[in-house]
Amino acid sequence: MMFTLEQIKTAHAKVKSGADFPNYIQDLIGLGVVFYETYVSDGHTTYYGANDYQISAAPVYETLIIAPETNLLVFKKELKAHQQGQTDYLTFCADCARSGIAKWTMDMQKKTCTYYDRSGKEMLVEKIPG
Template sequence: MFTIQQIKEAHSKVKSGADFPKYMQDIIALGVTSFETFVFDNHTNYYGKDNFQISSIGFSETLVIADKSNIEQFKSDLKMHQQGKTDYMTFLNDCAKSGVEKWIVVMDTMTCSYYDKLGNEMVVEVIPSV
């Protein structure tokens, strides 16, 4: 299966949200079938075939996730990130202030779903192909 180091190497090529589709292709090639990233410390659970799971270590400093979600603000921030106008740390901070607790990416459907603290789906985006 894949390792966290292999995923880190693929992720090191990502400079903004504009690079996300290529990153998806790279980790699919490694065998990742889905992953779940938690905004508060950026740790991620990666899943592969045959119930394979591996997790990255999060940041030591954590972000506070807003209790009230702001979907419209998040959509605006997400668009800016996808256009390459913000870096990853800015995006994480934008997620936190808009109440995004985590996102889940599913490779079979090429979707990324963002969730608030109550588990409500805030936004679902289709990841474009490269």
């Protein structure tokens, strides 16, 4: 199944905070997305589907500087606040950058979200609810 950036944008438009994230993931799975990676520096994302299908979305905000050192304690606190609906997407991305998180990946088959530092090292793996 081939999905489009327009379909993904429509699904993402329903997300008002991190609390809406589980429904967003279900929408993406329904579209046929099996994996995606989002780069904190500018918000661009590459989405992957079956049979090596992939599309990339353009940057969504001005470039953020990723902190050279990762502060996992602060990041976990900010992530929890985001998941509880206390921050919007842009705030969360800025929090990631300040905490040294350079990208995250979503694996729909493993149902995991993995956060990485600037060197590509796994910093945190979370199970996707739902």
